[in-house]
Amino acid sequence: MRKIATPSFAVGFIFVLSLACAAQNGKVETVGPLTDNAVPEGVRQVLDSKGYRLTLEGGAPICELWVRKRVPAQTKKDVEGVAYPQLAESLLVGVVHFPQAAADFRGQRIPAGFYTLRYALMPNDANHLGAAPSRDFLLLIPAASDADPNATFKFQELMALSESATGTKHPGPLSLVQTDSGVAAPSVSKDDQDHWIFSASMKLSSGEELPFALVVKGTTQQ
Numbered sequence: 001m002r003k004i005a006t007p008s009f010a011v012g013f014i015f016v017l018s019l020a021c022a023a024q025n026g027k028v029e030t031v032g033p034l035t036d037n038a039v040p041e042g043v044r045q046v047l048d049s050k051g052y053r054l055t056l057e058g059g060a061p062i063c064e065l066w067v068r069k070r071v072p073a074q075t076k077k078d079v080e081g082v083a084y085p086q087l088a089e090s091l092l093v094g095v096v097h098f099p100q101a102a103a104d105f106r107g108q109r110i111p112a113g114f115y116t117l118r119y120a121l122m123p124n125d126a127n128h129l130g131a132a133p134s135r136d137f138l139l140l141i142p143a144a145s146d147a148d149p150n151a152t153f154k155f156q157e158l159m160a161l162s163e164s165a166t167g168t169k170h171p172g173p174l175s176l177v178q179t180d181s182g183v184a185a186p187s188v189s190k191d192d193q194d195h196w197i198f199s200a201s202m203k204l205s206s207g208e209e210l211p212f213a214l215v216v217k218g219t220t221q222q
Helices: 008-023 041-045 155-166
Strands: 027-031 051-055 061-067 092-098 113-121 136-142 173-177 187-190 196-203 209-217
Touching: 027 187, 041 092, 051 196, 061 196, 061 209, 092 136, 113 155, 113 173, 136 155
Parallel strands: none
Antiparallel strands: 027 051, 051 061, 061 092, 092 113, 113 136, 136 173, 173 209, 187 196, 196 209
């Protein structure tokens, strides 16, 4: 039987199609300033005038997110397991709005609403070993309970504030993961662990643009 050769353009088309299917990218839209009174005015004033609306797999928007205009930066230190050493613990990074109930990185239910996002480090102990790729998290705090963007909190105070987001004895974390890419257009995509990751950058008080990647949907494998 004579073998029929596959045209090179057909092979190329199949290859490109397979890459497109594997990418599983979501949609990022730019939105205007956060004006909802559910978020204290002091917090709204420090946020960037543009935010992002994220939609996954063609469904309804999963969340809207606003990053601080200029995120206060600390002297960068090399700390084991820490991907974002420029950020100080309990620092307000931004605000997220969930139009419908969502889930944190632990799989805990998060009611619809507005939440501030404060930076925290997962304890470096046996209880948390391997729970996430890095120790960096943004903790969800009900916006109505967090009126001062420049406030700082001790570890246990921050945990207690975040526990009010989950209604449990555990705080509500969203995982920050390492990004190897430089500053690029905001995007959202799915990794091989079923984590939907929003990638963008934040402007630090030093003037530096800091790329970051945040798991907006998906839970720890443990």
